[in-house]
Each structure stands twice: as C-alpha cells, then as structure tokens.
Amino acid sequence: MTQTLQGGAFGSALYRALWRWHFFAGLICAPIVILLSITGALYLFKDEINDSLHRELRLVAPQSTERLAPSALVIRALDAHPGTLKGYGAPAAPDRPAEVKIVGADGLKDIVYVDPYDGRVLGSLWDGGFAGSPTMYVVRKLHSLQYAGWFAERIVEAVAGWMVLMTASGIYLWWPRGQQKGGQWGGVVTVRGTPGKRVFWRDLHAVTGVFVSIVIVFLAMTGLPWSGYWGKKFYSAAYAVGMGMPDGYWDKYPVSSVPLKDTIDHAPWIVENQPTPLSTAAAGVPAKLDDVVRTVEALGMAPGFAVVIPAKPDGVFTASVYPDDISRERVVHLDQYTGRVLFDMQLKDLGLFGRLAEWGISIHMGQAFGLANQLVLLAALVGMVGLTVSGIVMWWKRRPAGSLGAPRLPAGQPVPRGLILIAAAGGLFFPMVGISMLAFAVIEVAVYGTRALRTA
Structure with a gap:
C-alpha cells in the first residue's frame, strides 16, 4: 500500500487488522481463484468451443x-x-x-x-x-474441483465466501479518504507509475478490484446454491419460508427414491433433490417415443428438449429443457404406459428464491443475455486473474528478504470489536468461511499470544 499507515484511518487497528486478513485470504485463495476464473471463462463459451471441436x-x-x-x-x-x-x-x-x-x-x-x-x-x-462434450465436462469438473472429492468442494465453497468478504474489505482499504483532493485520483480510479514500480501494481490491484467488485460478488453468490453445505442450507431455508419448491406436486402419485438430478443432465437447483414420480402401473405396453415427443411438443416445450427413457417397469418418461431463455426452462414427467402428463414444472411455478437462483445461475453461465452476457463476464474473469496476479506481484515486491511480509497488527492495541462483529457475521452466513476463520484465529493466537489479541 502506498498510504502512510501511521495515525488516522490508515493506522487504525481495524484498518490494519482488515488489511492483514485481506492479505492472508488473498494469498491462500489465489490458486483457486485463478483456476475458477480460467475454467469459468472457458465454460462461458462451451457451446462455441464444442461446435468448433465437433x-x-x-x-x-x-x-x-x-x-x-x-x-x-x-x-x-x-x-x-x-x-x-x-x-x-x-x-x-x-x-x-x-x-x-x-x-x-x-x-x-x-x-x-x-x-x-x-x-x-x-x-x-x-x-x-x-x-x-468430454472436453467441457473436464472443464466443468475442474471448475468445482469435483475430481478432488467433497473436501475440495468445501474449499471452493469457502473461497466463494471469502471472495465476497475480500471484496468488501478491499473496498474498505481502497476507500479514498481524502487523497483525491485537488483532482488527484491516482490509485482511486487511475493507475499510477509503470510496471516496474510497486505503486503500479498496488494501483492496478485496487482499481481493478473496484471495477469488478460487483461481478465478483454476483458470481460468488450465484455459484453458492450449487455448493454442498451452503446450498443445502439455503434450499432448506427457501422451502421453509415457501419461496423454494411449492408443496403438492407429488401428492397425487407415488414417488421413487431417485432424485431428479440423477435422472436428467441439468435439473433446476430448487428441485434437483426432489424425487422422480412413478408410473401408475408397473406393467403393460410402454408408450411410443413418437407419441411422447408429440405430447411434449404440444405442451409448447422449447426446442432442444431431451427425453429420458424409463429404466424400470414403474419408471416414467422425463422430458426437460434448459434453454438460453431461462423463462422457458421446464421439466415434464409422463406415465410410462399411458403417456399421460403426471408433472409439469416451469420456472413460473417455482418460489421467489427458486426463480432468482435459476436466473442467477443462467447469467452466471453466460446464457441469459447472449454474447453481451458472455463478454461482460469474460472481462470480469480476466480482471479477477489480473487482480490476483497483481496482488501476488505487489506482495512479492514489498516483502522483506527472508520474510513473508504480512501486514502487522498495531503493537499493543487490542483486536477491534468491529473486526469481531464482521468475522462473526461473515462466519455465520458462510459456515466454511467461519471454520477457516477459526483456524486462522488459532494460528494468530499461537503466533502473537492471547495478550496481544485481547478484545477492545
């Protein structure tokens, strides 16, 4: 940082403590953020890449x-x-x-x-x-670290939460506090110096972070519904307040133990764990595929829909579509033998949280608004890579030889109550972040001792 951190807001205990946490979170999360940004940028153009490859x-x-x-x-x-x-x-x-x-x-x-x-x-x-395609399947799995198992998925969930908190703390650290007086906006909205100077990397990091901050928070929050822990809790909360999956859809028919996400390629988030219904009979002559397709087309389902063939005698035909126009998202279950529609769910049938999640995910994947959607997110993801790289370079240039060079807490000052409140709120809203905070606090206590970290 180029400001003099002595006295005033820049030298306050809260400022220094947030800077320290921002530093460590950024350094630890950097590899994951770069991976998420690169794989996310590729996945934005999955259709174009697939068409080119195949x-x-x-x-x-x-x-x-x-x-x-x-x-x-x-x-x-x-x-x-x-x-x-x-x-x-x-x-x-x-x-x-x-x-x-x-x-x-x-x-x-x-x-x-x-x-x-x-x-x-x-x-x-x-x-x-x-x-x-197989290629984009690998990209998608890398984006969520699913290849590394459930623990790695929790790491991604924690990083998503930290991205939100780092954005908030970064804006706090960037906030002008009077240095723009006299028309001097260097380091606030413009970048000073040249690539060989530390001030250049500091300004590049701060200014880039401000410009992409809204998109960072959006991408983090719209990705969290698909996470293992946070997503399940959000799903339960949405359902509990009547803003998720409406009641009554399966009241008329028996259901299987197979969740929808195991039946179709892309299930709406709010219903992915809901069971697939069963046919009213367990034997007979199955309906013809041609008739099933005609029924689905007569319902007005968007082109490009897929029909899953029943795998068991009591299974159902399941037709689904997830088009670029998310308002036409739809899932239809049909009786295996009569071809009769048992269940027809559209976006409008979901609760408020369900609809918001589907819109958010569609934008997150670059689908909702065509090329403009893709290009805006691509620019933001490139900015995130630049933000991460500039932060690493800035740290490397300022660190003393043989030392980590982490920002130090003010000597003899207690931990600000404001930081504790921020940490508590962030940890409760993002449980994986809360766990990592506790681990970090344990390390801090071990390094500095309980006396140096007493509460103000």
Missing part, C-alpha cells in the same frame, strides 16, 4: 424436407451403435442434429448424433451431460 457432429445442413420420426432416428443410431437406449434429444434448431443416448456393451454412455432429415449417423461422443 463441428461435424453438432451441425447439419438445414433442409426443407420434414424431419424423420424420433423412433426412426433411434433405430438408425442403435444400428450404428448397439446398446440400450437411455434418452432422445430433439434437434435444438434447423441446423442441429438429434442426439440419441445409448449405453453400450462396455457400460459407457455415448451420444450418437443423427441427421434428422436423412437419418445419417454422424458419429458419437462419450456423454458429457450438460457440458456437451
């Missing part, structure tokens, strides 16, 4: 002729790729193929792409689910 599979020449029936396309796919039919994806646009999901003899699920006009099999890919 153009011969994902695009067809539009024709004026009528499309073949879904059953005919499925037969073509099974002839080329023998196995068990698991799902059918209707073409999302005139230049898109049908997607037939098949589990082969090796037990792997693949997507077979079929030209809907002439039935020509274009090829197949391992089923990457909502990511759309």
